[in-house]
Amino acid sequence: MSYVxxxxxxxxxxxxxxxxxxxxxxxxxxxxxxxxRIGKSYQSVYREIARNRKPDGxxxxxxxxxxxxxxxxxxxxxxxxxxxxLREAVAGKLRRGWSPAQISxxxxxxxxxxxxxxxxxxxxxxxxxxxxxxxxxxxxxxTGRLYRRRRGRGRSRDGAMKQLTNMKSIRERPAAVESRRxxxxxxxxxxxxxxxxxxxxxxxxxxxxxxxxxxxxxDHSARTVGDALIDAFAKLPAQLCRTLTWDQGNEMFxxxxxxxxxxxxxFFADPHSPWQRGTxxxxxxxxxxxxxxxxxxxxxxxxxxxxxxxxxxERPRLCLADKSPSQLMRQWQRQRATR
Numbered sequence: 495m496s497y498v499x500x501x502x503x504x505x506x507x508x509x510x511x512x513x514x515x516x517x518x519x520x521x522x523x524x525x526x527x528x529x530x531r532i533g534k535s536y537q538s539v540y541r542e543i544a545r546n547r548k549p550d551g552x553x554x555x556x557x558x559x560x561x562x563x564x565x566x567x568x569x570x571x572x573x574x575x576x577x578x579x580l581r582e583a584v585a586g587k588l589r590r591g592w593s594p595a596q597i598s599x600x601x602x603x604x605x606x607x608x609x610x611x612x613x614x615x616x617x618x619x620x621x622x623x624x625x626x627x628x629x630x631x632x633x634x635x636x637t638g639r640l641y642r643r644r645r646g647r648g649r650s651r652d653g654a655m656k657q658l659t660n661m662k663s664i665r666e667r668p669a670a671v672e673s674r675r676x677x678x679x680x681x682x683x684x685x686x687x688x689x690x691x692x693x694x695x696x697x698x699x700x701x702x703x704x705x706x707x708x709x710x711x712x713d714h715s716a717r718t719v720g721d722a723l724i725d726a727f728a729k730l731p732a733q734l735c736r737t738l739t740w741d742q743g744n745e746m747f748x749x750x751x752x753x754x755x756x757x758x759x760x761f762f763a764d765p766h767s768p769w770q771r772g773t774x775x776x777x778x779x780x781x782x783x784x785x786x787x788x789x790x791x792x793x794x795x796x797x798x799x800x801x802x803x804x805x806x807x808e809r810p811r812l813c814l815a816d817k818s819p820s821q822l823m824r825q826w827q828r829q830r831a832t833r
Contacts, residue, residue: 512555519553574621580611585627594618596810661762664770671737677701677826678736681774687791694791698777702822705777705806707799720748727756739771
């Protein structure tokens with residue numbers, strides 16, 4: 495029997511950890527005490543013992559370490575590397591802007607009797623990062639990243655609206671907004687370009703996740719934003735203009751004027767609380783694939799913005815049972831037409 499002590503990550507058990515486990519068990523210590531001493535969760539230690547003990551039930555550290563090493567070696571060919579048809583199917587969806595998670599779910603629905611094609615999102619990510627499918631860049635992965643990195647996005651805490659206006663708190667919103675059972679309730683925000691000199695307003699309908707992009711020519715002052723939102727909502731049916739939830743940015747100083755002109759009721763999230771507009775925050779993250787940070791957003795025309803919104807609205811969403819926002823909006827229009 496041979497084993498290899500190759501450090502991988504602090505997340506995994508080392509040979510020293512396994513020796514400590516064996517010594518602790520021999521002394522009759524509780525698993526929780528052993529886990530605390532080696533800095534692992536007791537659930538992980540329980541799994542380690544059950545997975546790598548000898549056939550006779552004894553936990554022997556060198557045997558356990560060798561078993562873990564053998565299990566870690568994967569001599570088989572990666573699934574996407576050995577199946578050209580599967581590679582092409584995945585590549586086609588990536589070219590259309592689908593995420594690996596969306597592709598994984600689509601494969602399970604489309605090919606339920608082909609287990610070899612039912613790959614998880616991480617398998618697709620790994621294949622892309624290794625160059626087995628397509629090159630990892632912004633054209634093929636919406637993140638544009640060449641490797642995995644921890645999530646987390648900072649957001650400036652400056653610019654909260656301090657004017658004495660008659661703002662309505664998010665806590666005053668009707669219950670129907672929170673339940674997402676009724677169409678017409680939206681969340682809004684600005685995507686800001688390089689040097690704070692350009693911006694685009696994003697409006698996301700909470701029930702369907704249908705997204706509208708509103709171009710802000712010239713600047714994103716309160717008057718410009720107010721005029722643009724009034725014009726955008728004037729083109730929508732009244733049933734889709736119920737409420738709007740925004741953050742406390744100075745660009746919404748004219749919110750009362752917008753309400754009078756559109757019939758909307760506008761509510762404001764608490765300062766520094768982007769999770770209260772989570773649907774909009776998530777959408778803005780998706781839009782950065784098309785509208786990268788550090789660029790002049792005035793470069794995009796109205797037609798280009800409508801094309802971006804249309805592509806985003808055609809993507810299936812897990813939260814919508816893999817329907818797209820456009821599908822739900824068309825369904826809403828048909829139901830309205832039959833009434």
